[in-house]
Structures are given as C-alpha cells and as structure tokens.
Amino acid sequence: xxxxxxxxxxxxxxxxxxxxxxxxxxxxxxxxxxxxxxxxxxxxxxxxxxxxxxxxxxxxxxxxxxxxxxxxxxxxxxxxxxxxxxxxxxxxxxxxxxxxxxxxxxxxxxxxxxxxxxxxxxxxxxxxxxxxxxxxxxxxxxxxxxxxxxxxxxxxxxxxxxxxxxxxxxxxxxxxxxxxxxxxxxxxxxxxxxxxxxxxxxxxxxxxxxxxxxxxxxxxxxxxxxxxxxxxxxxxxxxxxxxxxxxxxxxxxxxxxxxxxxxxxxxxxxxxxxxxxxxxxxxxxxxxxxxxxxxxxxxxxxxxxxxxxxxxxxxxxxxxxxxxxxxxxxxxxxxxxxxxxxxxxxxxxxxxxxxxxxxxxxxxxxxxxxxxxxxxxxxxxxxxxxxxxxxxxxxxxxxxxxxxxxxxxxxxxxxxxxxxxxxxxxxx
Amino acid sequence: xxxxxxxxxxxxxxxxxxxxxxxxxxxxxxxxxxxxxxxxxxxxxxxxxxxxxxxxxxxxxxxxxxxxxxxxxxxxxxxxxxxxxxxxxxxxxxxxxxxxxxxxxxxxxxxxxxxxxxxxxxxxxxxxxxxxxxxxxxxxxxxxxxxxxxxxxxxxxxxxxxxxxxxxxxxxxxxxxxxxxxxxxxxxxxxxxxxxxxxxxxxxxxxxxxxxxxxxxxxxxxxxxxxxxxxxxxxxxxxxxxxxxxxxxxxxxxxxxxxxxxxxxxxxxxxxxxxxxxxxxxxxxxxxxxxxxxxxxxxxxxxxxxxxxxxxxxxxxxxxxxxxxxxxxxxxxxxxxxxxxxxxxxxxxxxxxxxxxxxxxxxxxxxxxxxxxxxxxxxxxxxxxxxxxxxxxxxxxxxxxxxxxxxxxxxxxxxxxxxxxxxxxxxx
Numbered sequence: 001x002x003x004x005x006x007x008x009x010x011x012x013x014x015x016x017x018x019x020x021x022x023x024x025x026x027x028x029x030x031x032x033x034x035x036x037x038x039x040x041x042x043x044x045x046x047x048x049x050x051x052x053x054x055x056x057x058x059x060x061x062x063x064x065x066x067x068x069x070x071x072x073x074x075x076x077x078x079x080x081x082x083x084x085x086x087x088x089x090x091x092x093x094x095x096x097x098x099x100x101x102x103x104x105x106x107x108x109x110x111x112x113x114x115x116x117x118x119x120x121x122x123x124x125x126x127x128x129x130x131x132x133x134x135x136x137x138x139x140x141x142x143x144x145x146x147x148x149x150x151x152x153x154x155x156x157x158x159x160x161x162x163x164x165x166x167x168x169x170x171x172x173x174x175x176x177x178x179x180x181x182x183x184x185x186x187x188x189x190x191x192x193x194x195x196x197x198x199x200x201x202x203x204x205x206x207x208x209x210x211x212x213x214x215x216x217x218x219x220x221x222x223x224x225x226x227x228x229x230x231x232x233x234x235x236x237x238x239x240x241x242x243x244x245x246x247x248x249x250x251x252x253x254x255x256x257x258x259x260x261x262x263x264x265x266x267x268x269x270x271x272x273x274x275x276x277x278x279x280x281x282x283x284x285x286x287x288x289x290x291x292x293x294x295x296x297x298x299x300x301x302x303x304x305x306x307x308x309x310x311x312x313x314x315x316x317x318x319x320x321x322x323x324x325x326x327x328x329x330x331x332x333x334x335x336x337x338x339x340x341x342x343x344x345x346x347x348x349x350x351x352x353x354x355x356x357x358x359x360x361x362x363x364x365x366x367x368x369x370x371x372x373x374x375x376x377x378x379x380x381x382x383x384x385x386x387x388x389x390x391x392x393x394x395x396x397x398x399x400x401x402x403x404x405x406x407x408x409x410x411x412x413x414x415x416x417x418x419x420x421x422x423x424x425x426x427x428x
Numbered sequence: 429x430x431x432x433x434x435x436x437x438x439x440x441x442x443x444x445x446x447x448x449x450x451x452x453x454x455x456x457x458x459x460x461x462x463x464x465x466x467x468x469x470x471x472x473x474x475x476x477x478x479x480x481x482x483x484x485x486x487x488x489x490x491x492x493x494x495x496x497x498x499x500x501x502x503x504x505x506x507x508x509x510x511x512x513x514x515x516x517x518x519x520x521x522x523x524x525x526x527x528x529x530x531x532x533x534x535x536x537x538x539x540x541x542x543x544x545x546x547x548x549x550x551x552x553x554x555x556x557x558x559x560x561x562x563x564x565x566x567x568x569x570x571x572x573x574x575x576x577x578x579x580x581x582x583x584x585x586x587x588x589x590x591x592x593x594x595x596x597x598x599x600x601x602x603x604x605x606x607x608x609x610x611x612x613x614x615x616x617x618x619x620x621x622x623x624x625x626x627x628x629x630x631x632x633x634x635x636x637x638x639x640x641x642x643x644x645x646x647x648x649x650x651x652x653x654x655x656x657x658x659x660x661x662x663x664x665x666x667x668x669x670x671x672x673x674x675x676x677x678x679x680x681x682x683x684x685x686x687x688x689x690x691x692x693x694x695x696x697x698x699x700x701x702x703x704x705x706x707x708x709x710x711x712x713x714x715x716x717x718x719x720x721x722x723x724x725x726x727x728x729x730x731x732x733x734x735x736x737x738x739x740x741x742x743x744x745x746x747x748x749x750x751x752x753x754x755x756x757x758x759x760x761x762x763x764x765x766x767x768x769x770x771x772x773x774x775x776x777x778x779x780x781x782x783x784x785x786x787x788x789x790x791x792x793x794x795x796x797x798x799x800x801x802x803x804x805x806x807x808x809x810x811x812x813x814x815x816x817x818x819x820x821x822x823x824x825x826x827x828x829x830x831x832x833x834x835x836x837x838x839x840x841x842x843x844x845x846x847x848x849x850x851x852x853x854x855x856x
Contacts, residue, residue, distance in 0.1 A: 011641050013464045015454030016650070019447055022469070026443030036441045037476060041450070041467035048465060055483060071620040072640070073630070105799075106818055111624040131821060152642075154825070213444065277733075283719025284712030287733045291711025294790050294823055302739035304732055305705075305715045311730035311776060315743075348739060362722050395722060 004060035008068035010043040044074035067151030095135035127163040180233030183257035188408035276348030277303035278340040280357040337374035353378040375406040432488035436496035438471040472502035495579030523563035555591040608661035611685040616836035704776030705731035706768040708785040765802035781806040803834040
C-alpha cells in the first residue's frame with residue numbers, strides 16, 4: 001500500500017518551520033507496513049492544494065494531510081479536499097460543542113472564525129482533537145483512503161496515534177499482515193556507538209528488523225516484525241530483545257517507549273523513595289523534566305536553583321572557601337557538586353539528592369572550558385558519587401545532556417538497588 | 429519567479445531524517461524574492477524521480493534538487509534529470525581531480541563507484557563541492573533553471589551560498605526584486621483572537637503582506653514586501669508595523685524574532701535589575717526557560733522549586749495555616765502565590781520575585797480544578813500582583829502556558845517601567 005503525505009502551510013514554504021510532521025508520519029506508516037512514496041509541501045492556496053491532491057490521488061492509495069485546519073482565513077485543507085472530491089462541508093456538532101466548551105471554560109468570547117475548526121466533509125469520520133480545537137477526519141472513497149490531521153505536532157501526533165492509526169488498521173489494512181514493534185530504550189550511550197555495537201546484529205538480521213534512532217538525548221531501537229498474531233510477533237521480538245540487551249546490559253533501561261525520567265519517577269514512587277535537586281548550570285531543567293512526569297509529586301519534594309554563588313552559599317551552605325580566592329576549586333568543581341547534592345538532600349530531608357554544576361556556555365567561566373560539568377548523587381547513609389562530564393554542543397545541548405547523564409547515573413543506582421531488593425511491577 | 433525544491437532520498441521517506449534542507453533553501457530563496465510553491469520528497473527510484481521532475485517542470489521556473497549525487501548505486505539524481513531532459517552525462521575533469529586528490533591525500537585506494545561523484549550533465553555549470561566529493565550543477569533550459577546540490581547539509585549549504593546563489597542571481601534574477609520581512613512578536617494573546625483583531629488590516633492589505641502564525645505559546649506575525657532596496661522596504665514595513673502595534677499595543681513585544689524570555693533577560697540585564705523565582709506546579713520550567721537564555725546569569729540569581737508543602741513552609745515561610753486545615757486557602761491560592769513571590773524575592777535579595785502555584789493535572793488536587801493556576805510578581809518596594817489563570821490542555825501545556833502567562837505579565841511590568849524611565853538599547 002502506497003502513501004503520500006501532504007503538509008499544508010506557507011510557513012513551511014517560507015522555511016519558518018521544518019516539516020517534522022512528515023518525519024513522524026513516515027516512521028509511523030512504515031511501522032504499519034505502508035510505504036511512503038512521496039512527501040509534498042504546499043502553501044495555503046486552494047488551487048495549488050487541489051492540484052497537489054489530484055497528483056497524490058493519481059499515485060497513492062493513502063493520502064495524509066497535516067495542517068490548514070485551524071480557525072484562520074488561510075486554513076483551507078478541508079475546503080480544498082471537499083472541492084476536489086465535489087463533496088459538501090458541514091459543522092460536526094460534537095466538534096462544535098468541544099470548541100464552544102473551550103471558550104466557555106475560559107470565560108472568553110468565541111470569535112466566529114473558530115466555527116471553522118468544527119467543520120468536516122460530509123460522510124466522513126471526525127477525529128476528535130483532545131489537545132486543540134480543530135477536528136480531523138478520515139474516510140475512504142474509490143479505494144483511496146484520506147486522513148486529515150492538524151498542523152501543530154502536539155495535536156497531530158496524539159490524533160494520529162489514538163484516532164487515525166486505529167482507523168487505518170480497521171479500514172485500509174485489513175488484508176495486510178500487521179507489523180508489531182517493540183521500542184527498546186537506551187541511556188548513557190550515543191547513537192553512533194550504539195549502532196557500532198549492534199552493527200553485526202543489524203546486518204545479519206532480516207526479520208525482525210532493527211532500526212536505531214536518536215531522540216532528545218536518548219537512543220531508541222525499534223524492532224519490528226510482521227506476524228499473523230501478536231503472540232507470534234512477541235515471541236520473535238523477545239528473542240531479539242534479549243540478544244540486544246545482552247550486548248548493552250548497562251544501557252538498555254526499558255522495552256517500552258518511556259522516557260528515562262518517567263521510569264525513575266515510577267520506580268522511586270513504587271519503592272517509597274524521595275528525591276530533591278540542586279541545579280546551577282541547568283537552571284531548573286533537571287527538576288522540570290522530573291516534575292513533567294505525572295505522579296512525580298509523590299516522590300519529588302523540590303529543590304533549589306542556585307544560579308549565583310550567593311545562593312549556593314546562602315541556601316546550600318557551600319563554603320565561601322570553595323568559591324572565592326585564587327586557589328578555590330570554584331563553583332564548577334567536584335567539591336561543590338558534592339556539597340550541593342548533600343545539602344539539598346538534607347534540607348529537603350529526602351532519600352536522594354542530585355546536583356549539577358558546570359559551564360553551559362557560550363563563553364567559559366572560572367577559566368574552565370564550555371562543556372565541563374559535574375553531576376552528583378547523594379543518598380541517605382551512603383557515600384556521595386560525583387561524575388565529571390565533558391560535553392560538546394550548544395548551551396541547550398550541554399544543559400540537556402547534563403540532565404540526561406545525571407538521570408542515567410541515578411537509574412544505574414536504582415537498578416543496583418532493585419537487583420539487591422527486587423520489587424513488583426518492574427518495567428524490565 | 430516560482431520554485432520547487434525536490435529532496436531525493438529514501439531515508440527521508442522512512443522518516444530516518446527530517447528534511448531540513450528544504451527549510452534552509454526555502455529561507456534562502458524567499459530572501460532572493462523567489463517564491464517556493466512546492467517542496468517534494470521522493471525516494472531513490474529513477475522512474476518516480478523522473479515523474480517528480482516532469483511535475484516540477486510543469487509548475488515551477490526554478491527546480492532545486494538536494495541529495496542523490498553520492499557514489500552509491502542508489503544515487504540517481506543526475507542520471508534521472510539527464511534522462512528526463514534527454515541529455516548525456518560525462519565526467520567533469522576538475523571534479524574528478526578533486527575526488528582523486530581526496531583519496532591520494534589519505535593514501536586510500538579510490539573505488540570505481542567514486543567516479544560517479546564527478547559526473548555532470550553535458551552543457552551545465554559544475555558547482556564545486558568544497559566540503560565533500562560530489563560535484564553539483566546549475567543550468568538553464570527553455571526558461572527553466574535547474575540546480576543540483578548534495579544531500580548532506582554541511583555540503584549543501586556552502587555550495588548553495590557560495591556557488592548556486594550567485595549563479596541564480598546572475599542568470600535567473602536579473603529583473604527580480606528581493607523580499608524583505610519583519611517578524612512581529614506577540615504575547616498574552618491567542619492566534620485566533622489576534623487574527624480577529626487584525627482581520628480588516630489583513631484583508632485591506634496587499635503590500636506588505638501579513639502572515640500570522642502560532643509557535644510554542646507565542647504568536648508571530650510576519651510582514652513582507654518586495655522592494656528594490658532594504659531602505660525602501662523598511663520604510664513600508666515600519667508604517668505597517670506601527671499600524672499593527674497601535675491595534676495591539678499591550679501584546680506586541682518585539683519587532684525581531686526573539687523569544688519573550690530573551691527580551692526580559694536583556695532588558696533586566698541592561699537595567700541592572702535582578703530576578704528570582706519560586707515554582708510549584710511548573711517545577712522548574714519557568715527558571716529553565718529564563719536560564720536557557722545566554723547572559724541570564726547577570727540578572728537571574730536562582731530560586732526554589734517548592735513542590736511539596738513542607739518545602740513551601742520550610743524554605744519560603746508559607747504559614748501552615750495557609751496550607752493545613754479545612755478552612756485553609758491551600759497551596760493553590762492567591763495567598764500562597766503572594767507569599768511565595770515575596771519570600772523568594774527576599775531570600776534571594778532580588779528586585780523582582782516570581783511565583784507559580786496551580787493544578788497542572790492529571791487529576792485535581794485540594795478539590796481544585798485542573799488548570800487553575802496563580803502566578804505572582806513581587807517587586808522591591810511595590811505591592812505584589814497576583815493573577816488567576818484558568819488553563820486547559822495537557823499537564824505539559826498547562827505548565828508551559830502558566831510560564832508564558834507569567835512572563836507576559838512581567839514583560840508588561842517592565843514595559844511600564846521603561847515608559848517611565850526609558851533606557852538606551854531598547855528592542856522596541
């Protein structure tokens with residue numbers, strides 16, 4: 001089955017944003033066994049959009065649209081598709097109620113143009129938008145399958161995964177043997193080193209297939225196979241998973257697509273362990289990534305962003321001798337990382353205390369190089385561990401990698417504990 | 429003049445990489461006054477590639493190719509283009525010498541397939557590859573202009589900028605006027621309400637053009653015009669900018685593409701003002717977005733993530749009477765937001781203190797609805813302002829919107845100060 005992805009939006013043609021939606025959908029469709037033959041980007045222009053639709057219909061079985069279904073005058077995707085199929089448009093009442101509720105709850109007047117977001121093409125299946133307002137849609141006509149999705153990735157992704165994908169599986173993929181996949185998650189290792197370690201396996205392996213890819217400082221390996229039943233697929237996948245885990249036992253942290261911080265939050269909550277943190281160069285990024293996980297309140301008590309030396313001394317009792325004077329180790333040092341982790345743990349009275357101090361750049365500080373970072377883990381009744389990192393990249397990369405490296409070290413500590421005292425409800 | 433960008437590579441169709449080349453070239457072409465009408469991605473398949481070439485020739489004046497000119501069997505771009513134009517291919521001697529030199533310098537035997545990288549289409553201008561090995565090319569035929577570039581961005585970008593762009597300016601753009609744009613940035617207003625307020629202007633306006641779009645909790649309006657010189661363009665753009673600002677004076681914060689937090693950091697640093705923050709439901713997101721700005725160390729001292737009530741009481745002196753007992757206002761309340769902002773300001777001894785407390789969900793707390801958030805701004809010697817927000821969306825959205833809403837309120841406060849005591853080096 002052949003697919004074409006049509007992304008609609010002049011902002012793409014002006015280069016204001018990159019077409020990450022096409023990448024996401026291409027990965028998802030490949031996993032469904034659908035071959036993407038073309039990706040097209042067209043602007044907010046009805047005639048050119050209809051032209052693109054005609055071409056796509058001539059060469060693809062499945063046509064997916066992203067973008068152009070918002071409230072503004074420029075949003076024309078549904079209108080152009082309806083016109084080229086000579087179908088009419090109408091307001092979907094459920095979608096309209098959803099839009100109206102949104103404004104009512106905020107006690108904000110709903111402007112007329114928002115009604116546009118509840119429009120669907122007659123005789124199609126509306127795809128509810130759980131995150132935003134614009135309703136999507138799915139339908140089949142003359143052996144062609146059409147899916148219309150919103151442009152913003154945070155609306156598009158869940159609508160595809162929760163609504164469009166099941167619709168495709170039910171309507172378009174009935175005769176295909178389904179593809180089953182497992183996501184193996186790795187931390188503390190880069191994509192190229194991971195690929196290097198798995199290269200023989202990747203080459204010798206035809207079924208299941210192995211596809212590594214990097215994503216926000218973590219590496220994921222997707223293993224996939226076609227099989228008549230999930231049970232048969234999982235048998236094949238589990239054998240390969242064990243082989244891969246045996247090659248990288250210290251880096252594979254999950255066999256489901258879960259971020260490392262969520263695994264840590266779940267494990268610590270299950271074990272009744274509590275956490276606090278002191279951040280200098282990461283300035284809150286560590287704590288925000290932990291607290292972004294639902295349920296983190298049960299294990300994370302809080303912490304301190306000690307961006308200035310005054311804050312380090314005042315709130316975390318870092319001795320001024322560590323920070324001031326020519327012979328002082330300085331804020332970016334093992335000694336300070338250690339004190340920060342221990343002091344925040346004591347202040348918050350938690351089982352674990354984390355700290356990060358380093359030079360995120362641009363420009364060195366304390367005559368220390370950009371990318372030099374120290375992270376520490378303090379634990380009640382245990383010796384504090386400090387790790388030195390030498391990172392490359394932009395300020396943002398260095399901050400992100402510092403957080404990921406510290407979370408990786410914490411995961412290793414928790415993993416050791418779990419081996420010593422196994423818990424129920426383990427992810428691995 | 430209309431352009432189409434054709435990116436060639438199966439890795440794009442599999443979603444293994446994102447098409448960042450199309451974004452780069454779109455920005456470059458817009459700046460040259462060339463309108464990109466379509467971006468196409470096609471795999472390493474000769475017949476589908478020729479099909480894409482035929483379509484592009486029917487609708488564009490300039491066709492740019494990226495990718496598919498390497499040494500492997502899959503690299504077919506030049507071959508397919510030559511076939512569809514019925515032209516022959518030959519080795520370009522200078523390009524061949526460049527390839528040979530590369531291997532000689534490394535004392536590596538050059539395999540036969542590398543000769544492919546020196547191939548050009550007869551009668552075209554070779555574009556030398558300073559970074560890699562594959563030669564690009566440029567030519568005109570029947571009023572159409574063709575540019576062939578490598579796939580790897582680090583080879584493609586310099587080849588476009590140093591070789592293809594001058595070629596286009598000399599051959600294709602002799603009578604074109606360049607496009608000049610300004611990015612107007614807005615906060616504290618949604619895309620649809622903004623568009624609603626500007627709708628008359630958008631409709632009455634043909635030159636410069638107005639294009640609003642939303643991006644990570646901020647709204648940007650791009651105004652563009654073609655003009656013979658930058659001075660003439662800026663005169664036209666500034667008139668329109670003033671009209672737009674007059675309609676939304678309380679929301680337009682910049683006329684350059686700068687995030688709100690960067691503007692705040694720059695302003696406060698210029699004015700010698702300092703900042704601290706206390707975060708509950710946002711758990712560090714506010715501080716991380718501020719510290720993500722280079723130079724924030726000069727104005728941001730740090731703060732406290734008081735995720736638990738214990739931390740609120742212990743580190744920020746929130747009276748237990750506010751938090752405990754049936755009649756207590758609770759952690760999510762005006763009173764607590766106020767204390768948090770004032771206490772963190774005093775603890776960090778800064779000019780401003782910010783706070784956020786709310787219910788990010790999932791699931792209510794203190795019998796309060798998800799999305800109820802209080803943000804506060806404390807200032808030395810001034811009364812503390814508290815704002816109630818009623819937000820919708822995922823936990824992540826609510827956290828992000830809380831931060832954006834608070835930064836917006838802080839910007840308004842700073843804006844008032846600047847009107848009272850104007851500074852040099854203003855962004856607006």
